[in-house]
Amino acid sequence: MTDLTTLLEVGGPVAALGGGAAYTRAHHPGVYWSTVGLPLSTARLLSSYGSVMEACGLTVAPSRLRALAVQATTRREVRPVPPRRGLIRPTSTGLRLCLRLAPGQEPADIAASAERLRHAWGVHAVYVTTVRPGVVELRLVGFDVLRKVRMPRKTTADFLKIPVALREDSTPFVRDYRTVPHGLTLGATLSGKSMYLRHLVTGLARQPVALVGIDCKRGVELAPFAARLSALATDPDQAAELLPVLIQEMEDRYDLIKSRQGIAPSTPDEEITSDIWGLPERERPVPVVLLVDEVAELFLVATKKEEERRDEMVTQLIRLAQLGRAAGIYLEVCGQRFGAELGKGATMLRAQLTGRVCHRVNDEASSKMALGDIAPEAVSAACAIAPELPGLAVAGDTSGGWSRIRTPYLSLADAAETCRASAHLVPDLPALKPFRHDVPVPPPVESKAPAVRSRPVTD
Numbered sequence: 001m002t003d004l005t006t007l008l009e010v011g012g013p014v015a016a017l018g019g020g021a022a023y024t025r026a027h028h029p030g031v032y033w034s035t036v037g038l039p040l041s042t043a044r045l046l047s048s049y050g051s052v053m054e055a056c057g058l059t060v061a062p063s064r065l066r067a068l069a070v071q072a073t074t075r076r077e078v079r080p081v082p083p084r085r086g087l088i089r090p091t092s093t094g095l096r097l098c099l100r101l102a103p104g105q106e107p108a109d110i111a112a113s114a115e116r117l118r119h120a121w122g123v124h125a126v127y128v129t130t131v132r133p134g135v136v137e138l139r140l141v142g143f144d145v146l147r148k149v150r151m152p153r154k155t156t157a158d159f160l161k162i163p164v165a166l167r168e169d170s171t172p173f174v175r176d177y178r179t180v181p182h183g184l185t186l187g188a189t190l191s192g193k194s195m196y197l198r199h200l201v202t203g204l205a206r207q208p209v210a211l212v213g214i215d216c217k218r219g220v221e222l223a224p225f226a227a228r229l230s231a232l233a234t235d236p237d238q239a240a241e242l243l244p245v246l247i248q249e250m251e252d253r254y255d256l257i258k259s260r261q262g263i264a265p266s267t268p269d270e271e272i273t274s275d276i277w278g279l280p281e282r283e284r285p286v287p288v289v290l291l292v293d294e295v296a297e298l299f300l301v302a303t304k305k306e307e308e309r310r311d312e313m314v315t316q317l318i319r320l321a322q323l324g325r326a327a328g329i330y331l332e333v334c335g336q337r338f339g340a341e342l343g344k345g346a347t348m349l350r351a352q353l354t355g356r357v358c359h360r361v362n363d364e365a366s367s368k369m370a371l372g373d374i375a376p377e378a379v380s381a382a383c384a385i386a387p388e389l390p391g392l393a394v395a396g397d398t399s400g401g402w403s404r405i406r407t408p409y410l411s412l413a414d415a416a417e418t419c420r421a422s423a424h425l426v427p428d429l430p431a432l433k434p435f436r437h438d439v440p441v442p443p444p445v446e447s448k449a450p451a452v453r454s455r456p457v458t459d
C-alpha cells in the first residue's frame with residue numbers, strides 16, 4: 001500500500017511534481033492545482049475552513065455571550081470559534097487570505113499548524129506572515145515556484161532596491177541597500193553566485209549608482225559588465241590600488257557631511273551619525289556599490305610582501321564595511337568560503353556583512369560561515385540544496401529571519417547588453433577614472449522605461 005505521508009513529504013515526490021503544475025487565473029478563475037493533484041478552489045477553502053481549523057487545533061472556546069446567543073436562537077451545538085477570515089484573494093500561484101487571531105492565539109500557533117493546513121487543503125506549501133498585531137496572512141502556494149522561477153509581473157526595482165530572486169512563498173526577494181547596506185553571498189562552484197550577481201548588476205545598472213568591481217578571477221565574471229562599471233580591478237595588485245581610492249572617496253564624503261553640519265573637520269568620523277541621505281539632492285554624491293567576486297583570491301598570499309598587502313586590503317574592506325553606509329558606499333561580497341582560515345580580519349569583515357545569501361555548499365562548515373550566526377535551521381536548509389537546482393539559495397539577515405530563494409535565469413549576453421545600453425549612466429567620479437575599462441559603447445538610445453531616479457529621502 002502506498003504510504004500517503006511519504007507521498008506528501010516536502011522536497012520528495014511533491015516537489016518533483018511541482019514543476020508545470022501552475023494554473024493561471026485565465027485558465028480557471030479561482031482554481032489552482034496543488035502538487036498532490038487536488039484542485040484548491042475558493043469554494044473548497046470556504047466550505048472546509050471551519051472544520052479544518054478545528055481539526056488543526058486552531059479554534060478557541062466561544063465567548064459566554066456568543067454561547068448564550070447560539071443557544072437562545074438555534075438548537076445547534078455551541079462550536080469552538082476559528083480565527084475570523086478575511087477575503088480570499090487568488091494569486092498567480094495560489095490563494096491569500098488574512099486571519100484575525102482569536103483571543104489567546106498568537107501567530108506562532110498558526111505557523112506551527114502550517115504543515116497540517118498544507119495537507120488538509122492539499123497544497124504545496126502554506127506560509128504565515130504577521131500583517132499587524134492580531135492579524136496574520138496565510139499564503140497558500142499550489143506548486144513549487146522555485147522549480148521554474150517567474151518573477152511576479154508587478155515586480156519593479158526601486159532606487160537601491162533590486163528584486164533579484166523569488167522566495168518560496170512566491171514573493172520577490174529584494175536586495176535593499178538602504179536597509180541592509182552590505183551583503184555576503186557564499187556558494188560552491190556552479191551553485192549560482194554569478195547569476196545572483198548578474199541580477200544585481202543589471203538591476204543597479206539602470207539606476208544612478210556607481211558600480212565598482214573587484215574580480216580577481218582575471219575579470220571573467222565582471223568584465224562583461226565593464227561598460228557600466230566605474231572601475232574594475234581584475235587582480236590583487238589592481239585591487240590594492242583601487243581600495244585606497246575608495247577609502248579616500250569615503251573620507252571626502254564624510255568631510256562633505258561634516259561641512260554641511262558645521263562640525264569641525266577634526267571630529268572623528270565615527271562620531272558623525274548622519275549620512276549622505278541628509279544632504280540636499282543636488283549636493284548628494286551618488287551611491288557606490290562595490291562588488292567583490294571570489295573574495296578568497298584577495299586573501300591568498302604566497303610571500304611576506306603579499307601578506308602585508310593582504311592585511312592592508314582587508315583593513316580597507318573592514319573600514320568600508322564599518323563606515324561606508326553613511327557615505328553611500330555599499331559592499332557586495334561573493335565567495336566559495338569565508339572563514340577564519342582566510343587570515344587575519346576575515347571574520348571581522350564577515351561580521352560586518354549583514355545580508356547573507358548561501359547557495360549550495362560542499363560542507364556544513366561553509367553554510368555555517370554564511371548562516372551560522374543567523375539561524376541553525378537556515379544552515380540545515382542550505383546543506384539540503386540539490387546540485388540540480390543552481391541558483392537556489394537560503395537568504396537570511398541578522399534579524400534571524402530566513403527564506404529559500406532562487407534567481408530567475410538571465411543569460412550573460414542579456415546582462416552584458418543591459419550594461420552596454422546603460423553605459424551613459426556611469427556617474428562622473430574623477431577619482432575612479434583610471435580604473436575604468438575602455439569599452440566601445442553604442443550611443444544612448446531613448447528608453448521607454450525611464451531609469452529610476454534618486455528621490456529625496458524623507459526617512
Ligand SMILES: Nc1ncnc2c1ncn2[C@@H]1O[C@H](COP(=O)(O)OP(=O)(O)OP(=O)(O)O)[C@@H](O)[C@H]1O
Pocket residue numbers: 187188189190191192193194195196390391392406407408409
Ligand atoms: N537560477 C538559475 N536558473 C537556471 N540556471 C542557473 C541559475 N543560476 C545558475 N544557473 C546555471 O548554473 C550554472 C552555474 O551558475 P553560476 O556561474 O552562476 O555559478 P557560480 O556559483 O558563479 O560558479 P563559479 O563559482 O564556478 O563561477 C550556469 O550554467 C548557470 O547558467
